[in-house]
Every structure is written in structure tokens, then in C-alpha cells.
Amino acid sequence: MTALTETQLMVVATAEALAQRFGPEYWREHDENEAYPEAFINALCESGFFGVTVPEALGGSGQGLSDLVLVMEALCRGGGGGGPALGYLFGLLGTMTLVHAAESEHQQDELKALAAGERLCAFALSEPDAGTNSFNISTTAIEREDDFIINGAKWFITNLQHSQRLLLVTQTQRAGSTESCGLSLFLVNLPNEALTFTPTPKHGFNYYKSNQLFIDDLVVPKSALIGELGKGFASLAPTLNAERLLVAAGAVGTARLALRAAVTYAKDRVVFRAPIGSHQAIQHPLAGAHAKLEAAWLMIAEAAALDDAGTNPERAAGMANMAKYVAVEAAIETCYQSLQTYGGAGYAREYHQERWWREVQLFRLAPLTQQMTLNFIGQHVLGLPKSY
Amino acid sequence: MKALVAVKRVVDYNVKVRAKADGSDVELNNVKMAINPFCEIAVEEAVRLKEAGTVSEVVVVSVGEKSSQEQIRTALALGADRGIHVEVEGRPEPLEIAKLLKGVVDKEQPQLVILGKQSIDGDNNQTGQMLGALANMGQGTFASEIKVDGDSLQVIREVDGGLQTLKLTLPAIVTTDLRLNEPRYASLPNIMKAKKKPLEVTNPAELGVEVKSHVTQLGVAPPPERAAGIKVEDVAQLVDKLKNEAKVIS
Numbered sequence: 146m147t148a149l150t151e152t153q154l155m156v157v158a159t160a161e162a163l164a165q166r167f168g169p170e171y172w173r174e175h176d177e178n179e180a181y182p183e184a185f186i187n188a189l190c191e192s193g194f195f196g197v198t199v200p201e202a203l204g205g206s207g208q209g210l211s212d213l214v215l216v217m218e219a220l221c222r223g224g225g226g227g228g229p230a231l232g233y234l235f236g237l238l239g240t241m242t243l244v245h246a247a248e249s250e251h252q253q254d255e256l257k258a259l260a261a262g263e264r265l266c267a268f269a270l271s272e273p274d275a276g277t278n279s280f281n282i283s284t285t286a287i288e289r290e291d292d293f294i295i296n297g298a299k300w301f302i303t304n305l306q307h308s309q310r311l312l313l314v315t316q317t318q319r320a321g322s323t324e325s326c327g328l329s330l331f332l333v334n335l336p337n338e339a340l341t342f343t344p345t346p347k348h349g350f351n352y353y354k355s356n357q358l359f360i361d362d363l364v365v366p367k368s369a370l371i372g373e374l375g376k377g378f379a380s381l382a383p384t385l386n387a388e389r390l391l392v393a394a395g396a397v398g399t400a401r402l403a404l405r406a407a408v409t410y411a412k413d414r415v416v417f418r419a420p421i422g423s424h425q426a427i428q429h430p431l432a433g434a435h436a437k438l439e440a441a442w443l444m445i446a447e448a449a450a451l452d453d454a455g456t457n458p459e460r461a462a463g464m465a466n467m468a469k470y471v472a473v474e475a476a477i478e479t480c481y482q483s484l485q486t487y488g489g490a491g492y493a494r495e496y497h498q499e500r501w502w503r504e505v506q507l508f509r510l511a512p513l514t515q516q517m518t519l520n521f522i523g524q525h526v527l528g529l530p531k532s533y
Numbered sequence: 534m535k536a537l538v539a540v541k542r543v544v545d546y547n548v549k550v551r552a553k554a555d556g557s558d559v560e561l562n563n564v565k566m567a568i569n570p571f572c573e574i575a576v577e578e579a580v581r582l583k584e585a586g587t588v589s590e591v592v593v594v595s596v597g598e599k600s601s602q603e604q605i606r607t608a609l610a611l612g613a614d615r616g617i618h619v620e621v622e623g624r625p626e627p628l629e630i631a632k633l634l635k636g637v638v639d640k641e642q643p644q645l646v647i648l649g650k651q652s653i654d655g656d657n658n659q660t661g662q663m664l665g666a667l668a669n670m671g672q673g674t675f676a677s678e679i680k681v682d683g684d685s686l687q688v689i690r691e692v693d694g695g696l697q698t699l700k701l702t703l704p705a706i707v708t709t710d711l712r713l714n715e716p717r718y719a720s721l722p723n724i725m726k727a728k729k730k731p732l733e734v735t736n737p738a739e740l741g742v743e744v745k746s747h748v749t750q751l752g753v754a755p756p757p758e759r760a761a762g763i764k765v766e767d768v769a770q771l772v773d774k775l776k777n778e779a780k781v782i783s
């Protein structure tokens with residue numbers, strides 16, 4: 146990542162400048178009040194941040210995952226911590242999937258509106274009984290003569306309250322069949338009478354509502370189907386790989402922000418005779434965390450470059466999982482040591498460290514647990530037998 | 534109507550500027566550079582005039598080393614149509630820049646030239662005025678509002694204790710004050726488009742301008758560090774020290 150192009154430097158500078166407008170205090174207030182960061186999301190929309198990977202012909206920037214991780218890292222490091230990560234990520238997933246799968250003119254128009262930031266698209270895959278095993282979801286779309294009828298339930302579906310579209314992942318039954326022919330993707334308008342949802346109270350990220358979603362007799366036209374019937378997973382796979390790297394980049398950005406604050410504090414704070422940053426019990430953990438973050442960042446860059454090149458998908462997927470694992474471990478260690486640097490003050494909300502600590506915990510659980518990344522590395526990179 | 538906007542590459546306003554160890558200059562190694570904030574306001578104003586249909590083309594020019602092209606690209610991403618880079622080595626002084634800009638004005642024949650009132654590195658506040666004199670154009674400096682009206686320009690200036698309204702005949706020169714507008718952020722698609730916009734590189738010889746420096750920088754020093762204070766025993770001692778040591782009261 147030492148040699149960014151002139152364009153990448155401008156993109157990063159733009160993301161940093163936007164992030165600086167919404168500093169830590171903005172996010173603290175919104176977290177405390179459980180308020181949606183509307184001004185921040187609107188600024189992302191207006192500046193075209195949701196169209197990074199959308200082709201230029203459809204109003205996007207036509208860039209790759211290498212550029213997207215730069216944007217994500219800069220938004221988090223620039224002042225927001227984890228706050229921007231989730232809002233940005235959940236607005237991207239549906240759009241990124243459409244980039245791969247939108248075919249009809251109508252669907253391309255939908256993509257244009259998403260790239261331009263005129264609409265936001267939420268993303269619904271997770272279910273209470275499926276967990277990481279996406280093939281085990283039970284929400285089902287049944288094909289009928291002129292339309293589909295969908296029933297089921299989803300879990301941890303973020304920002305339904307503020308989105309105008311929903312990318313819904315379902316099992317599919319062809320007309321007359323009771324067997325699933327695989328996963329399908331549907332683009333659904335929000336709000337929708339057939340969809341009801343209730344937020345799940347959670348540990349952090351209280352700016353965004355993550356919902357239990359109930360789908361009762363949702364009827365959608367055939368044109369709402371994205372990609373091929375029963376072959377939705379193929380359209381979804383690139384998005385899920387990218388999601389790992391985006392979370393990794395968000396974790397590194399959040400941790401770098403926490404570390405920078407801790408370093409500033411450690412230079413300033415004098416309890417006995419010298420600044421606490423001169424004590425090795427403070428200095429070494431911060432130095433070690435910094436080194437690990439740099440290593441993680443190089444892995445993210447490598448994984449994103451492999452993904453963009455597209456020549457070796459297996460190696461790209463392995464590297465994405467390894468980068469996610471390493472980045473999240475490094476980010477958790479950094480946030481732990483940054484909070485510890487503050488002593489008791491680290492527990493006070495006004496210093497933000499406790500919030501970043503809460504936020505970084507999500508990344509060891511979602512989009513998949515650290516243990517599942519190790520399963521992937523063990524099985525697909527090292528060639529060990531599958532245990533589950 | 535064509536608008537010409539001058540932009541300067543300076544140390545980013547967020548950076549704490551340091552002197553080099555040998556005191557010869559400001560440290561610029563590994564320092565984040567950006568468009569001078571007043572120049573950014575100038576670009577924004579020109580782009581707004583274009584969006585309003587008053588201006589048909591926005592040309593952005595920068596005088597400086599090759600790296601100044603980064604700031605021209607940023608201006609193009611903000612909405613300018615094309616760029617001109619006048620390549621010079623080192624750091625030219627205001628009169629040299631004004632002469633080079635005069636060369637560009639002669640070539641481009643803009644109806645409106647917008648510059649920042651000063652750059653945050655040299656703080657000279659001279660280039661716009663010198664260009665006005667060299668190009669024989671009327672000038673409205675420290676503008677907080679401008680309005681094009683046919684072949685004239687109304688400029689509201691921020692002056693000590695109030696506002697002054699001027700009417701200038703076009704072509705004219707405007708230098709921007711802080712409150713003229715709030716510059717936008719470049720959108721990502723516009724950053725991509727900026728890559729494809731034309732950027733012409735020229736030099737003093739091509740413009741027929743001879744640049745000659747009249748000023749030599751002898752040294753750069755940081756302000757002295759603030760010394761520690763003392764605690765006084767009582768009000769009488771405080772008054773005594775203010776009177777006899779600090780000599781701020783009599």
C-alpha cells in the first residue's frame with residue numbers, strides 16, 4: 146500500500162475530509178441517543194460513496210475492492226471509529242451484489258439510483274436458525290404464474306428503517322415443486338406491508354437498528370428476481386468475500402483511530418514525573434499493536450488486489466479470510482491497549498475508547514466468527530479435514 | 534463567459550508546520566499538501582457560476598513544481614473544466630506568479646479571474662492585486678459576495694467595520710474571503726471524471742515571461758517556546774510585577 150495512485154490519494158483525502166466533519170463527539174451523541182446518523186449517511190450518498198464499484202456508465206466510479214477498502218479504512222480512521230463502518234457496509238452489500246447480477250434495464254436503473262445515493266438498499270440474508278450456514282436458510286419464495294410469494298423470518302437486518310430497497314435472499318421453489326432449487330435474490334421495495342420488523346437491543350453500534358424481520362405473504366413480480374432463479378449464491382459469493390475485507394478494513398481504521406487517541410493521551414498525561422507514554426508498560430503494548438495493525442493492513446491490501454485481479458479465486462478467498470482474522474485480532478488488541486492507556490478514564494464515555502472497544506467486538510462475530518475464519522483457513526488453505 | 538481560477542499548493546491547514554532543523558526553511562518532507570483554502574473557495578465560486586449558467590468554462594491554473602498538478606486535479610474533481618500547469622522550480626514570489634498569471638490571462642482572455650485573497654503559507658496577500666495592475670483590470674478583493682450583471686460585476690467586500698459594495702467592469706479580478714461560500718467535497722464519480730479532463734503543461738518561456746526573484750529567504754524559526762509561569766503571593770505582588778517587570782500597566 147505504499148504507492149497509491151493519484152486518484153486513490155484523492156479518494157482517500159475525500160473520505161478523510163468527510164470523516165473529519167463527523168468526529169468522535171458526533172458518534173458519541175448518536176450512540177447515547179440511539180439516533181440514526183442521518184447527516185453522515187446523507188453525506189456519503191451525496192458524494193457517491195455507495196457507487197464505488199458501480200460501473201461509470203451507471204453513474205458509479207467503476208473502481209475495485211482495493212479502492213473500497215481504502216475508503217472504508219479512511220472513513221473509520223478519520224474520526225468515526227466503527228460508526229461509519231456499519232452504516233457504509235450495510236448500504237454497500239445490496240448494491241455490490243446488483244453490480245454482479247443486475248441484468249434488465251429496470252434493474253440497471255435501480256443500480257443507477259443506488260450509485261447516485263438517491264436510495265439505500267438494505268440486505269437480508271441471516272436467519273435465526275441458519276447462522277453462518279447460508280444454505281440452511283428457510284425463508285422461501287414460491288414461484289407462481291405471474292409472481293413470487295415469499296414467507297419467512299430474518300435476523301440482524303440493519304437499517305430497514307432508513308432504506309428504500311431490500312435485497313432479500315431466499316430458498317426457491319419452482320412452480321409445482323415442493324423442493325428448493327437453491328437460493329434466489331429479490332429486490333423488494335420498502336416500506337412494505339408484508340414486512341414487519343422489531344429492533345434487537347445490542348451491545349454497541351446503537352446508531353443503527355438491527356432488526357428481526359418477519360415476511361408474511363410478500364408478493365413480488367417476476368422482475369424483482371435478481372440473477373438466475375435458484376442460482377443466487379453465485380451472485381452473492383463475491384459480495385460475501387468483499388464483506389470480510391470491508392469489515393477487516395473497518396476494524397483497522399477503528400483501531401488506528403483508537404491508537405492515535407491513546408498515543409496523544411500518553412504523551413500528555415503526567416501522573417508521577419514523566420508522561421505515561423514514556424513508561425514501557427504503556428509504550429510497548431501500543432508499539433506492538435501498531436506493528437500488528439500495519440501487518441494486517443498489508444494483508445488486506447494483498448487480499449483486495451487478489452480479488453480485483455480475479456485470476457486465482459481460491460487464493461483470494463483464503464487471503465480474505467486470513468486478512469479478516471489477523472485484522473480483527475490486531476484491532477481488538479489495539480482497542481484493549483488503547484483503553485488501558487487511559488486507566489480509569491478509559492471507562493468514561495467522553496474519551497470514546499469504551500465505545501470503540503464495544504464496536505470492535507462485533508467484528509469478531511460478524512459477518513462470521515473468528516472461529517469460522519479459522520475453519521476456512523484450516524480446511525481450504527491448509528487442506529485439513531472438515532470437522533463440522 | 535470564461536472564468537480563470539488560480540490555485541496554489543500549500544501545506545494542509547490541519548498540519549502543524551515545523552521549521553527544518555537547520556532553520557533554512559519550513560519542513561515539507563512527508564507533509565500533507567492541499568489546495569490553499571482560499572483558492573478552494575475561488576474554485577467553488579467559479580463552479581457555482583457555471584452551474585448557474587453565468588460562466589461557460591472554468592479553467593484552473595497553478596504555478597509551481599510538478600506536484601502542483603495534484604491540486605489542479607483536485608480542482609477538476611470539484612468541477613473545473615480544464616487545467617493549466619505553469620511549471621517552475623522552487624517557490625516563486627507573488628510578483629513572479631502574478632507575471633506568469635498575466636501570461637495565462639493574455640492567452641486565455643477570461644472575463645473573470647478569481648483568486649484566493651492570500652495563501653496560508655506565505656500570507657502575502659499580493660498576487661491578486663499585482664495581477665490586477667499588470668493586466669489592467671479592475672479588482673474586488675476580500676469578496677464575500679459576487680454577482681455578475683451583464684458586462685459588470687458587483688462585489689461585496691469585507692472591510693474593517695463593515696461591507697463595501699463595488700461595481701466593476703468586466704473583465705475583472707476577484708479575490709475571495711472566507712465567507713464567500715462553503716466549498717463542496719469532491720464526489721467520487723467526479724474524481725474519476727477529473728482523470729480524463731485536459732491538463733496542459735506550460736512554462737515561463739512559452740508564456741514569454743521572464744521570472745526573476747527579488748527576495749531571498751534568509752531563515753525560518755519557530756516562535757519561542759512559552760516559558761513557565763510563576764505563582765504570586767498576593768494581589769499587591771501581581772500589580773507590582775505587571776507594573777515593573779512586565780510593564781503592561783502603569
